[in-house]
Amino acid sequence: MKKFYITTAIDYANGAPHLGHAYEKILTDVIARHRRLKGEPVHFLTGLDEHGQKVQQTARARGIEPIELCDEADVAFRGLCERLSISNDDFIRTTEERHKKVVCSLLQQLYDEGQIYKADYTGYYSTRAEQFLQEKDKVNGEWPSGFGEVVEITESNYFFKLSQYQEWLIGHVQAHDEFIFPRFRQKQVLEFLKEPINDLCISRPRERLSWGIPLPFDEDYVTYVWFDALVNYISAVGYGEERFKECWPVDFHVIGKDILVPPHAVYWPIMLKACGIELPKSLLVHGWWLRSGEKMAKSTGNVVSPLDLIDQFGTDAFRYFVTREMNVGQDSDFSIELFLSRYNSDLANDLGNLVSRTLNMASRYAGSTVPAFAVEEEPEKELRALWKETRGAALECYDGIQFHLALDRIFTFIRGINRYAETRAPWKLAKSEDPEDRARLETALATMAEGVRLAVTLAAPVMPDLETRVRALLGCGETDTWEGELNWSETLVGKTLSAPVILFPRPTSE
């Protein structure tokens, strides 16, 4: 059976993990977990892009081998995945043999077919920056002094015949509305394709760049950037082997808007087309986190790295925040103030406190055993109706990649449980001698517990650790599927609840 295959972009080894990396992995993970819960087999890939000039330069500056630098990045980025509870099935590094093998076979194939040719490239070269400069690098018509001496040189390189596929690509994009999400990005791609595109330079002379995969047909060159990095998506899932068709074509390439045009929307589809490989079903393009509050934080000398928040507030809180605040495709603001607001009001006050009071009341009034549902009156009917509405709407939002709205719905339901608790007021019922009040009390406790179970189960793609933990507190086991788990049920009846716990402690410092 074909798996649901989803990827993040691979991160460049020459840099430390930051909020953007973390967000992309979380977004992709939410989708992967959502699919798994729906019962689909999933293959989730992430990894590292390790070759290239900057890695070579940084390694040289530090007096170490490039691979040593990459090994460090490998530790850092895998560590990030772990801290974020990312459920990736594989992690590829472009220095791995399985990857190089595929890169070489594609290059050789295209070369043999005449789709790669050698030509001269003339341009302005900065020795200091070790790169060709573009017209746009000029400031006031001159090369900035930072580039040092700039000279016009001619260099032989290999080119891939990109331009001959331009018309075909335009047709493909126009015919497949689902190819680029969100839809408005499609226009950006078509806009780009209105102008003639050039063939793509895919090599660098080895004397200038040694840290790369040598061209199989010319040892004096290494391949550069795209024919290396993009190929990870197929090399990781066994291109050329039988198992390849279990994953390919990929369902989603999750990428940032900065690498949509031209790499993922132009180079990659054409590379695949030229090689006779099926195209990705969809590119999921997310926006960026803006740091409008950054200046303020710096001026007060109170700089907090977003990733530090994980240590302080936990993985689930971090995942919740970035998923709740980001409308996928748009940009969002990140600030500590906003984070604390979400943490305090949504997680600590609404959800954490709900769990706390539920467990506490069960302990006080029912010996921590979930009682049976004894009555069904207006308050119960209302809450169940709200659940039904919440589930339907949230699932629709999940399917439509509207995770911020799904969470909005789920937390409206959580507030609904709090409202229900006030309506029933078990602490008052507990003082009554009336058997009917006792029945209402027991019903209220069971209802609150079931409501909590449903809410955290529905939020599982976003907060997987919380779901596991809360379900354990409620006495019901882990689940790896939503099958039968999202219906209002009596599954908790008779279960023993844990003693009260604080899931999201309020921040101690002011």
Next chain:
RNA sequence: GCCAGAGUAGCUCAGUGGUAGAGCAGAGGACUCAUAAGCCUUUGGUCGGCGGUUCAAAUCCGCCCUCUGGCACCA
């Protein structure tokens, strides 16, 4: 300049033709199981501006203004 996105309550944002919404922040209140949490009530907006279509527009069309991002061998 071209293209795209955004412009709705103090803040963050929902809302694609039918009497303006939520959360947070602010104000008041009743309660007490709970992380001084939760619940109820409430203050607050000419939905960027001007025209147009329509019985009816935040929502469709046109023009304009402001902010953000992109505009090729750079990851």
